[in-house]
Amino acid sequence: MSAIIEVSHVSKSFGGVHANTDISLSVEKGGITGLIGPNGSGKTTLFNSIVGYHPIDSGSIRFEGREISRMLVPEIARLGLLRTFQQTRIYGAMNCMQNMLISIPHRKMTLWEAFRRNSPEEKERAEHLLEFVGLYEKRLLQAGSLSFGQQKLLEFAMAMMNEPTVLLLDEPTAGINPTLINGLIDRLKRANSEYGITLFIIEHNMRVIMNMAERIYCLAYGKLLASGTPAEIQDDQRVIDAYLGAH
Amino acid sequence: MSRNAILHIVLLAATIAAPLLFPAYNAFLATLWLFIIVALTWDMTGGQMGYNSLGNIFFYGTGMYVGAVIAIGMYFPVGEWTDAARSELFLMSPGQYYTGLAVGSLGAGIFCALAALIIGALTFGLRGPYFAIGTLGVAIAGGEIVSNIEWLGGGQGISMPNPPGDFDSFKVLIYYLFAGLGVVLFIFLRWFYQTRFAAAINAIRDDEEKAEAMGIHTLRYKLVTWAIAAFFVGIAGSISAFQLIHFEPLETAYQTINLGIFMVVCVLLGGKGTLWGPVIGAVIFHVFKEVTWNYFLGGQWIALGALIVVIVVFFQGGLMGFFRRRFPEWFGVRVETKGATETAS
Ligand SMILES: Nc1ncnc2c1ncn2[C@@H]1O[C@H](COP(=O)(O)OP(=O)(O)OP(=O)(O)O)[C@@H](O)[C@H]1O
Ligand SMILES: [Mg+2]
Numbered sequence: 111m112s113a114i115i116e117v118s119h120v121s122k123s124f125g126g127v128h129a130n131t132d133i134s135l136s137v138e139k140g141g142i143t144g145l146i147g148p149n150g151s152g153k154t155t156l157f158n159s160i161v162g163y164h165p166i167d168s169g170s171i172r173f174e175g176r177e178i179s180r181m182l183v184p185e186i187a188r189l190g191l192l193r194t195f196q197q198t199r200i201y202g203a204m205n206c207m208q209n210m211l212i213s214i215p216h217r218k219m220t221l222w223e224a225f226r227r228n229s230p231e232e233k234e235r236a237e238h239l240l241e242f243v244g245l246y247e248k249r250l251l252q253a254g255s256l257s258f259g260q261q262k263l264l265e266f267a268m269a270m271m272n273e274p275t276v277l278l279l280d281e282p283t284a285g286i287n288p289t290l291i292n293g294l295i296d297r298l299k300r301a302n303s304e305y306g307i308t309l310f311i312i313e314h315n316m317r318v319i320m321n322m323a324e325r326i327y328c329l330a331y332g333k334l335l336a337s338g339t340p341a342e343i344q345d346d347q348r349v350i351d352a353y354l355g356a357h
Numbered sequence: 358m359s360r361n362a363i364l365h366i367v368l369l370a371a372t373i374a375a376p377l378l379f380p381a382y383n384a385f386l387a388t389l390w391l392f393i394i395v396a397l398t399w400d401m402t403g404g405q406m407g408y409n410s411l412g413n414i415f416f417y418g419t420g421m422y423v424g425a426v427i428a429i430g431m432y433f434p435v436g437e438w439t440d441a442a443r444s445e446l447f448l449m450s451p452g453q454y455y456t457g458l459a460v461g462s463l464g465a466g467i468f469c470a471l472a473a474l475i476i477g478a479l480t481f482g483l484r485g486p487y488f489a490i491g492t493l494g495v496a497i498a499g500g501e502i503v504s505n506i507e508w509l510g511g512g513q514g515i516s517m518p519n520p521p522g523d524f525d526s527f528k529v530l531i532y533y534l535f536a537g538l539g540v541v542l543f544i545f546l547r548w549f550y551q552t553r554f555a556a557a558i559n560a561i562r563d564d565e566e567k568a569e570a571m572g573i574h575t576l577r578y579k580l581v582t583w584a585i586a587a588f589f590v591g592i593a594g595s596i597s598a599f600q601l602i603h604f605e606p607l608e609t610a611y612q613t614i615n616l617g618i619f620m621v622v623c624v625l626l627g628g629k630g631t632l633w634g635p636v637i638g639a640v641i642f643h644v645f646k647e648v649t650w651n652y653f654l655g656g657q658w659i660a661l662g663a664l665i666v667v668i669v670v671f672f673q674g675g676l677m678g679f680f681r682r683r684f685p686e687w688f689g690v691r692v693e694t695k696g697a698t699e700t701a702s
Contacts, residue, residue, distance in 0.1 A: 161570065187572030199570075201563035212560045214553065216572050221581070224554040272571055 114139035114276055114308055115160065115191075120169030120179075122152075122159055129155040131332045132169070137276065142302050142309045144323030146316075146343075148352055152332040153312045154196055157278050161193045162186045173276070188217035190275035194282070196312075198261045202254025206245055206264055209253050210236035213268040236271060243267045243297060258285045263294075270301060276308040277301070283315050295321055320344060328352065372540065376532045383528045387600065389643045390535035394593045395616060396623035396635035397542055398586035403621065404629035405555065406582055407562030408481070412492025414617030415499045416587040418610030419472060420465040420594025422503060425515045427464045428457030428599075439510035451521035462534075462595035469591025470584040477580045484565075493613065500611030514605025517598055531600045535593065542589050543636070549585075550632060558582050562630070619646070622661075625668050628677025637676055 113136035122130040129152045137143045145153050159166045160173075162183045171179040173191050201209050211228045240246045243263040248256060253264055262285060269277050282298065283291050295318055301307050313319040319326060320340040327337045330352040336343060343349055376383050395413065402408040429438050433447050441447070449457070480491045504512045520527040549555055557578045560568040569575055594610070604610055611617075619642065627638025645664060649657040672679060681688050 182569075183566075184569045184572050184575060187570055192572070193570060195567075195570075199564055199567040201560055201567070203563050204559065208556065208559075211553070212556045212568075212573075213571055216557070216574060219553070221574075221577065224557065224578075225549075225552050227551050228553060228556075268571070 112139050113137060114174055115310065116170075116172040117156070117160065118170050118172075120156070120159055120171060121167045122155055122164070123167060128332045130159065130166075133329070133332075133334050134169075135327050135334060135337065137308065137310045138325065140302075140306065140308055141324045142299070142311065142322050144319040144326035144340075145310065145312045145329065146314070146319060146326060146349075147329035147335070151329040151352075153329055154280055155332075156329070157193055157280055157310075157312065160186075160278065161191065187272075190217070190273070191278070192269050192272055192274035192276070193278035194262075194265045194269055194280055196280035196284070198258065198265050200253045200256075200261050200264050200268065202252065204253060205251055206240060206249045206253050206256075207233075207236055209264060209268055210240060210249075210271050213271040215271075215273045218273075239267045239270050240264075242270070242300075244293070259287060259290070262286060266297075266301075270305065270307070274307060276310065279309060279311045281312055281314060283313065283318050291315070291318060298322060316344075369540070372536050375536075376529045380525065380529075383525075383532050385643075385647060387528070387532040387535045389640065390532070390539040391593055391597065391616075392619065392623055392639040392643050393539045393636050394535065394542055394589060395620040396627070396639040397539075397546060398589050399620045400624045400629060400631075400635045401546070401558075401586045402579075402583055404624060404631070404634070405550070405562060406558040406579060407565075408579065408583075409485075409489045409621070410492040410583075411489045411613070411617065411621070412476075412494070412496040413586065413590055413620060414611060414613055415476075415492070415496040416469040416473065416590040417594040417597070417616060418496070418499060418503070418606070418612070420462075420469050420591035421598040421604055421610045422509060422515070423468045423591065424458075424461035424465040424595025425517060425598045425604075426461075426509070428454075428461035429515075429518070431457055431460065436508045439508065439513075439515055447518070449518040449521075454518055454521050457518070458596075458599055461599075462592045465595035466588040466592040469587040469594075473584040473587035474580050477583045478576075481576060481579045481583075493617075496611055496613050496617060500607045500613070503610070504606040510605075512606065514603060514609065515598070516603045517601070519602065520599070531596065534596045538589065538592055538596070543632075546632060554578065554581075559630075622665055622668070624675070626664075626672075626675055628675030628679075628681075631675075631677040634675050634677040641676075 115137040117136065118134045120130055120133045133156060145156070147153050158164055160171055162178065162181050166179055170177060173189060178186050201212065211232060214232055237246065237249065240249050243266060245260060245263055245267065248260065253261065256264060262282060266282060283294055286294055298309060299322060302309050311319065311323065323340060325337065326340055326343045328335045328343060328349050335352055336346045336349050338346070375386050395417065399410065399413050402410050426435055429435050432449060432453050438447055476495055480488060480495070483491045503509055509515065557568070557573050560573060561575055561578065565575060598604055601609065623638040623642045624635045625638070626642055627636065628634030646661070649660040653660055674681065
């Protein structure tokens with residue numbers, strides 16, 4: 111397998127806060143990679159840097175071998191590199207179906223094709239994916255009226271609708287009922303295995319990430335602290351210290 | 358035939374018959390269509406895309422001037438025409454007049470669409486109130502610039518050629534031009550709001566950052582939407598120029614505080630982001646305005662201000678928003694289990 115995202119020596123600070131310092135890591139094509147670290151360790155900042163949300167101070171970010179660190183958010187999204195938001199962003203005033211249909215991959219569409227209605231195939235796919243995340247019954251309800259956890263699921267389904275190559279998920283299980291987490295893990299794995307989407311996941315729930323990821327990176331204080339297989343990470347004293355707050 | 362189809366046919370028949378049945382109200386009805394046109398086009402960006410422009414009147418004024426310049430310039434030197442300020446010095450044959458009306462109005466639409474692309478590229482980086490004020494600035498500047506160009510008649514404005522034939526049939530013609538443009542616009546929007554394109558501009562309205570993160574060509578969609586709106590407003594402006602026979606830059610063409618605000622009030626009254634809202638709002642507003650202007654003279658602006666306050670405070674979603682809250686099932690909100698048949702609407 112080869113690296114589909116290569117982050118090398120990326121630094122980003124906000125005023126005096128060094129949110130990311132000299133971070134290098136890579137995400138394997140077709141795999142599931144995890145990103146962990148205590149609160150404020152710079153995980154979301156790294157995601158934001160990758161998807162072009164803000165310019166980085168130094169370093170390089172490559173996607174499929176191509177330098178993307180100077181590109182804009184929609185341009186990067188159109189390359190097939192998509193993210194979901196930690197705070198969850200859906201179109202609250204529209205119903206779930208509309209949310210899904212808006213999320214069709216615009217990179218595969220010309221301006222003229224935009225002047226058409228959604229095809230029956232698109233609607234079918236939208237319904238299928240809503241069923242996949244368990245929201246089929248709610249498909250005609252206003253998305254804003256869904257619970258936080260349901261909105262997370264909807265956002266995930268919207269991302270799938272966009273047919274990304276790589277999906278960056280920022281805490282997909284936060285706010286999800288513990289009894290539903292196993293189902294979500296299963297769906298994420300199927301998104302990876304059946305739909306072939308490479309996943310890069312920020313996660314605080316250790317059980318979830320250890321269960322899914324083939325490789326895990328751990329940040330602390332904006333720096334890369336450790337990396338390795340779940341087993342290696344679990345036994346790494348530095349990771350344990352970082353989480354327990356011992357320095 | 359569905360009830361909906363019958364309703365549309367009745368409305369269309371009324372539109373066609375109106376000037377023949379109520380000749381005394383021709384001017385009133387023509388202006389009503391103008392209001393519907395500017396309200397529907399304002400809502401394309403304001404209601405459907407979340408960009409509240411206060412500068413759409415720029416396209417109305419520019420449409421007037423472009424239509425006039427083309428219609429006159431096709432046959433006479435524009436500078437001499439405006440300098441003479443008396444169209445009687447130059448006589449236009451009926452053929453020239455109608456050709457000028459058609460070519461001028463179409464040219465006005467195209468010019469305004471292109472202008473929207475340029476102005477949009479400069480202003481669509483602004484959000485919320487900054488976009489509103491930025492576009493208002495464009496409209497104010499447009500009026501000031503035009504009134505300083507002698508070639509365009511300066512502050513005096515332009516006198517259009519006199520319409521051929523008798524005046525009553527000319528008024529009927531103007532009515533049909535506005536009504537025809539309005540009907541075409543309405544049918545276009547009915548279709549347009551069901552396309553993927555419209556879904557994308559709704560996404561921009563609801564969360565532009567999310568839309569960008571999903572790879573939507575946000576700037577492209579914003580520009581094209583505004584250009585389409587400007588196209589229709591430009592044509593309407595040009596028709597107004599012919600209708601009014603004489604117009605001047607600040608009070609008539611770039612009338613930011615009259616029509617420029619009225620179009621927004623119409624949409625707020627009827628309901629933003631809906632197809633029928635701007636139409637209903639335009640009808641109610643226009644009647645309200647005529648009644649207060651005729652029977653409440655002196656207090657008309659107070660009445661109008663009170664109306665705006667009432668809408669903004671009590672009816673933020675407009676009439677359509679009120680209905681949507683009271684009767685959500687009319688708008689297709691329901692929980693459905695798989696396999697259940699669609700509930701008849
Ligand atoms: N836009 C910003 N402006 C200023 N400071 C920021 C900004 N974004 C992040 N930071 C700071 O950067 C640091 C890292 O934040 P980040 O959101 O990346 O952490 P995180 O690892 O995602 O934490 P959490 O697990 O709580 O989500 C924090 O100190 C935060 O305050
Ligand atoms: Mg975070």
